[in-house]
Amino acid sequence: MSQLNRLGSAPIGKLLINMTLPACSGILVLMMYNIIDTIIVGQYAGAMAIAGMSVVLPVSMLIPTLGMGIGxxxxxxxxRSLGAKDFKTAQQAFGNALSLAAVVCITVSVLCGFYATEILSLFGGRGEILPYAMEYYSIILFGIPLLGSWMCMNNMLRAEGLTKYSVIGMCLSSAINIILDIVFVIYMDMGLKGAAIATVISQLAALVYLVLFYLSGRSHLKFKRQSFKWDKAIIRETLSLGASTVGRQGSGSAMVVLLNQSLYLYGGPVAVAVYGVLHRIISLLFVPIIGMTQGFLPIAGYNYGAKQYDRVLEVVYKSILFGTIVSATLAFLAWSFPEVLIKLFTSDETVLELGVQGLKTITVLMPLAAAQNIAAGYFQAMGKPVAAFILTISRQVLILIPMLYLLPQMFELKGVWLAFPVSDALACIVTLTVFARELPxxxxxxxEVMLQTT
Structure with missing residues (x-):
């Protein structure tokens, strides 16, 4: 049975696990090299180096996310086209996305290079943090178009259910990054510069792997010259559907601007370094939620295109259930052993003390994010970009940003941490309310389908 047939006929529970585990594995591998990168930098370059990386991270991820959103x-x-057996449209969407992602990511990267100081200052790169951030950013910027193109191709690979090859590419990139981190940072004592060079080389390797995979002929999608000619309708739909993904990352970057300003105001440079550590830990805890959403999307989209609405409902319910259980388990572990997790990154006692308080507060309602992400992802899978976009940004823009402004005024640094669980709760309530109205x-x-078949 081909992978496309399995999307429409295999048992949902088993299919969801088979689609989610590779996605989680790939994200985990990708996440681990970022985490190990931070551990090595923290242990060998100090807490301020982590703060510098933390300032650069949202900028360096925002631009590639333009490529990811297109993908x-x-x-x-x-x-949906493959589910409806419309292979021509699927091929055209593939080619249009590749060329559009390359043009967008290269253009924005060049612009960001001209305004490096202003951008880094906006994201919290001030005082003693700025030199570290500038050193890292000046090199990372060269790899951003590579990462954006890779993210675009990687998402389209998953649309066919070919998650295994996506994971292989991630593993290759991560292995190269970790090895080069050890060589450049530890043995050659190159500090942040070495970590940045290692990252760019690993991003190039990941992109080359996916290009070679598509050239091998193992995908339904090919590099065809005619598919690179832009189709206005496809471009318009691609951008509208990808807007929620870009909105999520864009809102995250906007949130980091206010977050770093609040951290610096109420806790100084050390608080920025603390969140640099917490961000890595929380991102790791979010892997099952992200993986479940990525595994859910092609299943829901394919079956919606095939008008198998009972399977769409089943995958929604099971995704929310599985995601909530797993994320609750991980949140409990983080609450129980915060010191162990933070000490992996740094032995700084001030960072440890502030980090324990922050991690416990941020993760207290984290399991609610599973239901919120799946329910918001449902609208994306169904081709409803407006609802998907609004619900996606509800947590990090519509709710979290106001909370980051209001709560620190009342509770200072503790208010910064409290903004996260408050946002989790309110975003979950809003998203599930909208989703419940869609179910009928x-x-x-x-x-209607059942009546037509009887």
Missing amino acids: VGASSIIS KLKAAQQ
């Missing part, structure tokens, strides 16, 4: 938008078109439409569509 996510195209993957929605691809999965899906059930009615299923009833």
Whole structure:
């Protein structure tokens, strides 16, 4: 049975696990090299080096996310087109996405290079943090178009259910990054500069692997010259569907601006370094939520395109259930052993003390994010970009940013940490309320299909 047939006929529970585990593995591998990168830098270059990386991270991820958003938008078109056996549209979406992602990421990267100091200052690179941030950013910027193109291709690979090859590419990139980190940072004592060079080389390796994979002919999608000619309708739909992904990262970057300013105001440079550590830990805890969402999207999109609405409902419910259980377990472990996790990155006692308080507060309602992400992802899989975009940014823009402004005024640094669980709770309530109103439409569509087949 081909992977496309499995998306429409295999048992949902087993299929969801089979799609989620490779996605989680790939994200985990990708996340681990970022975490190990931070551990090595923290242990060998100090807490301020972590603060510098933390300032650069949202900038260096925002630009590639433009490529990822294009890939996510195209993957929605691809999965629905494959489900409807419309291979021509799937191929056109693939080619359009690749060329668009390359143009966008290169253009924005060049612009960001001209305004490096202003951008880093906006994201919290001030005082003693700025030299560290500038050293890292000046090199990382060269790899950003590579990462954006890779993210675009990686998402379209998952649209076909070919998650195994996506994971292989991530593993290759991570292994190269970790090895080069050890060589450049530890043995050659190159500090942040060495870590940045290692990252760029690993990003190039990941992109080359995916290009070679598509050239091998193992995908339904090919590098065809005619598919690179932009189709206005496909470009428009790709951008509208990918907007929620870009909005999520863009809102995250906007949030970091206010977050770093609040951290610096109420806790100084050390508080910025603390969040640099906490961000890595929290990102690791979010892997099952992200992986479940990525595994859910092609299943829901394919079955929606095939008008198998009962399977769409089933995958939504099971994704929320599985995601909540796993994330609750991980949040409990983080709450129980915060010191162990933070000491992996630094032995600084001040960072440890502030970090324990922050980690416990931030993760207290984290399991609610599973339901919120899946429910928001549902609208993306169904090709409903407006709802997907609004619900996606609800947590990090519509709710979290106001909370980051209000709560620190009342509780100072503790208020910064409290903004996260408050946002988790309110975003979950809003998203599930909107999703609940959508369910009758899906059930009615299923009833109509049943009547037509009887």
